[in-house]
Amino acid sequence: MSWWREPPPRATWELRLQRLGVALLLAWRLPALPVYPSQPFPVGVATWIDFSALATPAWAPWLTAAFAIALVLYVLGRAMPLAVGVLLVLWVGRGALASSQGGLDHTTQLLGLVLLAQWIAYLRAALARRQGGLAVAAGDELAVDYSMQTIAAAYVLAAGMKLVISRGGWIAQLPYISSDVLKLHGQLYASLGDAALLARGDTLADLIWSHPLLTQLLIGPTWLLELLAPLALLGRLPALLIGLGLLAMHQGIDWLMLINFRENQALLWIYFVNLPWLASQLVARGRQRSAIGAQPQPSRADA
Numbered sequence: 001m002s003w004w005r006e007p008p009p010r011a012t013w014e015l016r017l018q019r020l021g022v023a024l025l026l027a028w029r030l031p032a033l034p035v036y037p038s039q040p041f042p043v044g045v046a047t048w049i050d051f052s053a054l055a056t057p058a059w060a061p062w063l064t065a066a067f068a069i070a071l072v073l074y075v076l077g078r079a080m081p082l083a084v085g086v087l088l089v090l091w092v093g094r095g096a097l098a099s100s101q102g103g104l105d106h107t108t109q110l111l112g113l114v115l116l117a118q119w120i121a122y123l124r125a126a127l128a129r130r131q132g133g134l135a136v137a138a139g140d141e142l143a144v145d146y147s148m149q150t151i152a153a154a155y156v157l158a159a160g161m162k163l164v165i166s167r168g169g170w171i172a173q174l175p176y177i178s179s180d181v182l183k184l185h186g187q188l189y190a191s192l193g194d195a196a197l198l199a200r201g202d203t204l205a206d207l208i209w210s211h212p213l214l215t216q217l218l219i220g221p222t223w224l225l226e227l228l229a230p231l232a233l234l235g236r237l238p239a240l241l242i243g244l245g246l247l248a249m250h251q252g253i254d255w256l257m258l259i260n261f262r263e264n265q266a267l268l269w270i271y272f273v274n275l276p277w278l279a280s281q282l283v284a285r286g287r288q289r290s291a292i293g294a295q296p297q298p299s300r301a302d303a
Contacts, residue, residue, distance in 0.1 A: 008141070008235075015140040016077065017276035023071045025111070025266045026087060030067065030094060033108070039100035046096040054093050063090065080122040080139060088115040110154050111263040117146035148239070148271050152229040155246065159226035171220045175212035178205035184257050204256060222249045232272050243272025 035055045039046050053059060066086055073083035092115070095108030125139030162170040185201025188194075208215050225245045232239035247268050254260045269275055 008145075010141050010144060014274075014276045014280070015144065016075065018144060018270055018274070019077065019140070020075050021266070021270040021275070022114075023075050025263065025270075026067075026091065027071060029111075029263060030091060033094045034098055035094070036097055036101055039097055041102045042096075042100045043104065044096050044099065045092060046100045049093075049096075051093040051097040051100075054090070054097060066090070077140060080143075081119065081126055084115060084119040084122055084143075088112070088119050091115055107261060107263055110151065110261075110267060113150050113154060114147045114267060117150040118143040121146040144271065145233075147267075148233055151267055151271060152232055155226040155229035159223050162223055170223060171216055174216050174219050175208055177215075177219075178208040181205045181208065181257060184259070188258060219252075222252070225249060236274065236277060239272045239274065240278065243268045243274075246272070 036052070037055050038052045039050065054063065067090055070083045070086035073079050074087065091108065092112045095105070095112055098108070099105045121143040122139050125142055129139070166173050182201050182205045185197045185204075189197040225242070226249075229242055229246065232242040247265055250261055250265050250268075
C-alpha cells in the first residue's frame with residue numbers, strides 16, 4: 001500500500017491511541033490560533049482560496065460542531081476520508097489565514113502536511129478496500145506510515161534549506177546566530193515589555209560570540225540529526241532514538257531562541273517516540289521482572 005514499502009503492522013489499540021493524541025493536539029491548538037476577519041497579504045493556499053469566511057461569526061457554531069464531530073469520528077476510526085478532510089480544511093484554513101496578515105507563521109505547517117498525508121492514505125485505503133476487501137486497520141497503518149514519512153521529509157527539507165540559504169556554510173556561520181538571538185529577544189520585549197528579556201538576549205548573544213567553536217560543536221550536529229530523520233522509518237527503535245534527538249533539538253531552540261514548535265514536538269512524541277508503544281513496553285518489562293521475582297527460589301535442601 002505504501003509508495004515504496006509496506007508499512008509495519010501495528011496493534012489496534014496503538015493506532016487508536018495515536019489518533020487520540022492527534023485529536024487532543026488539534027483540540028488544544030486549533031482554538032488557540034488567532035482568527036482574523038480578512039487576509040490582506042495572502043500566502044500559500046490562501047492565494048487561491050479566501051479563508052476569511054472561517055472568521056464569520058454566523059459560521060462559528062457550525063464550524064465548532066463540524067470540528068467536534070470530525071474529532072470524534074477520527075478517534076473512533078469512522079468515515080476517515082471525510083473526518084480527516086474536515087480537520088485538514090479547518091487547520092490549514094486557519095493557519096493560512098493567520099499567515100496572511102503580513103508575517104509568516106510556520107507553526108501550523110507540519111501538522112497540516114501530516115493531515116494531508118493521512119487524508120491521501122485513507123483515500124487510497126478506501127479505494128483499495130472497494131477493489132480487494134482491504135482490512136480497515138490497513139488504512140490506519142498506512143496513515144501512520146505516511147505521517148512518519150512526512151515528518152521525516154520535513155526535517156530533511158529543513159536541513160537542506162540550511163545548506164542552500166548559507167551556500168554550504170551553515171556550520172561555519174553558526175556564531176552569527178547571536179544577532180538572531182538579540183533580534184528575537186528584542187521582539188518579545190517589544191510585545192511583553194519585560195526588560196529581563198533584553199538582558200537575557202544580551203547575555204546569550206555575548207556567550208555565543210565569545211565561544212564560536214563551542215557553538216559550532218553544540219549546535220552543528222543538529223543539522224546531521226535532521227538529515228538522518230528518515231532512519232526513523234527503519235523501525236521502532238531508530239524512530240525512538242531519532243525522535244528523542246529531535247525533541248532535544250527543539251528544547252535547545254526553545255531555550256536559546258524562545259521559539260516553541262509545539263505541534264512539531266507533539267507529533268514527534270506521537271509518531272517517532274510513540275508514547276503508546278513505549279508505555280506498553282515499559283509495562284510489559286515491569287510485569288516480566290515481577291513474574292521473575294515472584295518465582296520460588298530453590299532452597300539449600302533442594303540443592
